[in-house]
Amino acid sequence: MPNPIALSRRASLMPASPIRRLAPFAAEARRAGKTVYSLNIGQPDIPTPREILDRLREYPDRYVPYGPSEGLPEFVEARRRNSSETPLIEAQFVINRYNEHETGAFRRAARAAGVDRVRYKTFNARMSGPDFTEEGRDFLPLDPRHARYADYETLQHRDGFKQADCEFPWDTVVVNGNGQVVPCCYDYNGRHPLGSFPSRGEHWWNTDARRGFRETLRRDPMKIDICAVCPLCPAPAT
Numbered sequence: 001m002p003n004p005i006a007l008s009r010r011a012s013l014m015p016a017s018p019i020r021r022l023a024p025f026a027a028e029a030r031r032a033g034k035t036v037y038s039l040n041i042g043q044p045d046i047p048t049p050r051e052i053l054d055r056l057r058e059y060p061d062r063y064v065p066y067g068p069s070e071g072l073p074e075f076v077e078a079r080r081r082n083s084s085e086t087p088l089i090e091a092q093f094v095i096n097r098y099n100e101h102e103t104g105a106f107r108r109a110a111r112a113a114g115v116d117r118v119r120y121k122t123f124n125a126r127m128s129g130p131d132f133t134e135e136g137r138d139f140l141p142l143d144p145r146h147a148r149y150a151d152y153e154t155l156q157h158r159d160g161f162k163q164a165d166c167e168f169p170w171d172t173v174v175v176n177g178n179g180q181v182v183p184c185c186y187d188y189n190g191r192h193p194l195g196s197f198p199s200r201g202e203h204w205w206n207t208d209a210r211r212g213f214r215e216t217l218r219r220d221p222m223k224i225d226i227c228a229v230c231p232l233c234p235a236p237a238t
Contacts, residue, residue: 046177
């Protein structure tokens with residue numbers, strides 16, 4: 001019986017996925033009793049919250065679709081009914097050498113999708129660690145207005161690059177998988193715990209640790225390790 005699917009010449013020339021090529025070797029190693037560490041992205045290693053599992057068990061439909069790009073009608077109506085400006089939907093765009101020409105298109109697409117504000121981020125050449133700085137330089141934008149660095153060789157930050165008015169510690173709750181409240185998503189290792197969640201009162205929001213972090217952020221944000229590599233653009237959010 002002939003194969004009902006015909007691939008184009010270009011499709012037949014596409015290389016195999018590296019992950020698919022390595023999968024048989026990993027399976028063979030496991031069968032041989034060897035320990036295999038999977039470093040591929042996306043596989044969760046923390047328990048799924050009980051509330052999500054309970055809701056999925058009760059979900060009546062056969063599949064869970066994406067929400068509408070203009071927002072869930074109940075959510076939009078609740079904001080309108082309460083004359084509320086929050087919570088906000090923010091779209092972020094990390095500017096690098098290969099997409100810096102698309103900032104305008106991204107803003108238009110985000111506005112068309114109903115986003116409340118757009119924030120541009122500058123590319124961090126050191127984000128993957130000091131061993132990959134040279135690779136990081138290759139992604140630095142050609143337009144210096146989109147860069148955090150005054151000098152691409154030394155990677156010296158521009159004067160006034162850091163924002164002292166970052167809003168995250170004042171109006172955003174970020175919770176790591178272990179329930180630890182942290183300043184923002186950059187603190188994925190929990191180096192700056194501000195509280196714990198779920199809990200009550202002082203233990204998760206209005207804590208001494210949060211007040212201290214805010215004060216340091218006001219005075220000298222570069223003293224905070226996660227803020228020193230933060231890619232927030234110095235231009236104000238729109």
